[in-house]
Amino acid sequence: MKLSAAAVLALLSTAVAAVVLGLLILRIPTELLPQALSVLHREQRSGHELLLTEVHDLYRFHTVEYIYRSVFPYDYMAPHLSLASILRSIRAGSGSIADMLNEEEQRYLDAYNISLQAGLRTDTAAAEFVVVTVVVRAGFDLADTVFARPHEATPEELSSVFSVEEVHNAATGARLRIARMTTPPAVITDLRVEDVNPETYPYPDVSLSPDGWRSIAQFVRERARSETIGDGILRAAEQNGHRLLETLLLQLGYDRVELRTGNPGLSHENAGFRD
Amino acid sequence: MMGMTIVTVMRTRPRNVAHPQLSRPPRMHATCVLLLLFLAALGLLACRSESSIDIARIESRIRMLAELETAESVYRDIVYFGDARSFLFFRTMDRRLLFAVNLHVRAGIDLAEGFHLRPDGDGGVDVFMPSARVLIVDTDEQSIHQYFVREQGGRIGYLEFSGSIEEVKDRVASDAVARGLLSRAEENARVLVANLLTIAGVREVRFAGGQP
Numbered sequence: 001m002k003l004s005a006a007a008v009l010a011l012l013s014t015a016v017a018a019v020v021l022g023l024l025i026l027r028i029p030t031e032l033l034p035q036a037l038s039v040l041h042r043e044q045r046s047g048h049e050l051l052l053t054e055v056h057d058l059y060r061f062h063t064v065e066y067i068y069r070s071v072f073p074y075d076y077m078a079p080h081l082s083l084a085s086i087l088r089s090i091r092a093g094s095g096s097i098a099d100m101l102n103e104e105e106q107r108y109l110d111a112y113n114i115s116l117q118a119g120l121r122t123d124t125a126a127a128e129f130v131v132v133t134v135v136v137r138a139g140f141d142l143a144d145t146v147f148a149r150p151h152e153a154t155p156e157e158l159s160s161v162f163s164v165e166e167v168h169n170a171a172t173g174a175r176l177r178i179a180r181m182t183t184p185p186a187v188i189t190d191l192r193v194e195d196v197n198p199e200t201y202p203y204p205d206v207s208l209s210p211d212g213w214r215s216i217a218q219f220v221r222e223r224a225r226s227e228t229i230g231d232g233i234l235r236a237a238e239q240n241g242h243r244l245l246e247t248l249l250l251q252l253g254y255d256r257v258e259l260r261t262g263n264p265g266l267s268h269e270n271a272g273f274r275d
Numbered sequence: 276m277m278g279m280t281i282v283t284v285m286r287t288r289p290r291n292v293a294h295p296q297l298s299r300p301p302r303m304h305a306t307c308v309l310l311l312l313f314l315a316a317l318g319l320l321a322c323r324s325e326s327s328i329d330i331a332r333i334e335s336r337i338r339m340l341a342e343l344e345t346a347e348s349v350y351r352d353i354v355y356f357g358d359a360r361s362f363l364f365f366r367t368m369d370r371r372l373l374f375a376v377n378l379h380v381r382a383g384i385d386l387a388e389g390f391h392l393r394p395d396g397d398g399g400v401d402v403f404m405p406s407a408r409v410l411i412v413d414t415d416e417q418s419i420h421q422y423f424v425r426e427q428g429g430r431i432g433y434l435e436f437s438g439s440i441e442e443v444k445d446r447v448a449s450d451a452v453a454r455g456l457l458s459r460a461e462e463n464a465r466v467l468v469a470n471l472l473t474i475a476g477v478r479e480v481r482f483a484g485g486q487p
Contacts, residue, residue: 040362046439047355050378050447052454054349057463058381062342119430130433137340142467150470162474179475190344192413198438207430210374210421213437217416233337240339244386251392252400252475 059148060189063139063241066233068224072130072216073122076111076223078104083112107223114219118212128206130216134224137190138237145184145264152266161264164254179254181245182262186237191225193217341386344410345463348451350378356431356439368428372436377418378444380451381411382460398478402468407461409452412444 093100146153242259249257360368388405469480
């Protein structure tokens with residue numbers, strides 16, 4: 001039996017009214033009614049559970065900061081290369097992939113694979129990307145040196161770190177006090193991927209899971225480390241650190257300061273510095 | 276403002292001019308034709324948007340620092356994000372994400388804010404340096420552990436879950452400070468500076484506050 005539109009509407013209205021009455025009679029919370037009866041409904045929820053897990057003492061002296069910014073994955077996929085050409089090289093060669101590809105091709109392949117795993121679309125139709133900022137800091141890590149724990153150092157270790165020489169200037173007759181200090185080699189003291197603030201990030205959002213973001217961040221972080229070290233960040237850190245220490249020692253009244261790089265570590269510690 | 280913007284250019288061109296049977300358009304009232312054209316123009320204006328993804332070439336820069344980083348607190352954050360939409364009684368979107376990540380709160384002293392020594396001429400030194408403060412609150416991406424992700428009806432965006440982490444940074448920093456991170460950082464910084472000066476031949480080190 002065919003029902004007219006009016007009859008269908010009447011039936012529906014009766015059913016809804018019956019449901020509402022039923023809820024009222026059964027004393028089910030009626031504040032849910034608008035939600036149940038609404039045509040479009042959206043529910044968003046977010047939650048955080050924070051737990052303090054560790055507290056550390058640090059003895060890091062940052063003397064240089066280098067901002068490394070890249071567009072993943074396109075900064076690592078040279079335009080003159082393509083996946084097809086790289087696969088051709090692999091098929092034509094023998095041995096491990098690392099042997100068959102040069103550094104540029106390997107970087108292209110790594111970036112491509114990570115994009116694939118993370119779900120970033122790199123085809124020209126979508127061209128998804130993420131701008132990643134890595135803050136690289138360099139300076140001196142003083143944790144395992146006599147500067148952090150001088151009471152554990154032997155007299156020989158202390159004298160090897162700092163000494164004073166008095167020189168008589170025959171021309172002027174003055175006595176010059178020359179301070180000599182040994183600092184550890186400059187190292188990368190901090191390497192962090194800057195968190196994105198959605199309110200200030202000016203680029204389009206992309207579909208990316210936390211796992212995918214972790215892979216991308218790790219890849220870019222490693223590239224930032226090698227490129228900044230290659231660009232001389234450690235040399236700049238050492239120079240700036242020595243400049244600061246020289247200023248400090250001159251304020252103490254020394255006439256001249258000589259700084260050198262060595263190993264002011266404690267003899268009973270494995271004073272290996274991070275690169 | 277996030278979102279891809281796309282240029283769409285609508286071309287209207289009579290395709291059937293050469294066809295003899297359709298060479299004359301059907302008769303329509305002039306007012307209706309004008310109204311249709313007006314509505315079409317409004318529709319075009321509503322749909323048209325610009326596509327200008329200006330990916331400027333990124334630069335890198337370097338700057339000098341003089342920062343002592345002397346204490347750190349590490350927090351584990353379990354993050355849940357959920358977004359569900361429905362049309363009448365039908366679920367059209369159900370996105371859920373649960374993951375954990377470490378947040379690092381680091382404190383210390385920025386010597387560039389004012390560091391000065393004043394020897395007293397008798398083997399002692401007054402040290403003027405700024406107070407310790409929170410230098411950075413940052414997530415450790417290597418610590419991310421994703422428990423599950425459900426993406427029915429839409430994928431979760433990178434800015435969505437990163438935004439949820441940004442919301443808690445202030446709370447984490449406040450908690451770390453309340454638990455004594457700053458006093459620990461300042462104590463460690465004073466120890467480091469005092470050790471350096473003692474090694475350099477100073478007999479007495481006195482910390483006199485921020486300004487000489």
